[in-house]
Amino acid sequence: MTRRLPTHLLVAALIRRVNDAGGIAVVRARGDADAGAILIILERENTVVERAIGPDGGDILVESGPGATRDESIEDYWKRRRQRDPDLWVVALDVADSQRFAAETILA
Template sequence: MRVTTDLWVSALVRRVFGAGGFAAVVKRGATEAGAVFVLSRGRLGEVALYGPAPQTSYDSAKPDERFFTLLDSGDDAAAFDARLEKEKRFDPDIWVIEIEAGTAPVDELLSVKAE
């Protein structure tokens, strides 16, 4: 049985705060199975956007785990906001979580797969 998106997001927020960082749910999506996008902001202005990994990235031994891929990174926050608006128009059930990771690197908070 897969964990609901609502529960998974709550756990992510707790992990971020536990690592000394900050997290906020910018947009709530579908409780059961909404896609999750994570916007990671660094303390020096750098921004990275993570989205759901392609289905080919999933491991048949762990079918319930959520994997992410780095979609883009840089320092132009407006470009990331525009991309998220486009994603929201395509799928209104998405979740957008904004984090500042604190002491833990993002890849310890999310299961990030290389493309």
């Protein structure tokens, strides 16, 4: 089992990197500081991603959020997720190539 950095440090690093690149990163909801999951809203792509375990057992980013068959906004989606998981962090990114920032920071 690999040891992960505490969630609050990953979120702080992501925010710093996005801001340094001239983008905007906003924490919409704070979760558990040490072990909360992170839901990342990619504003420009109108997409949601989160860390998951890949087929090889390593971490990957997977697309999440309301599917095409659901009449639900991203805002409603993350609020519903927070009701079920109060430890969940929700971070919104508005920067060019935001998925790259998320992957390089969260999966590193």
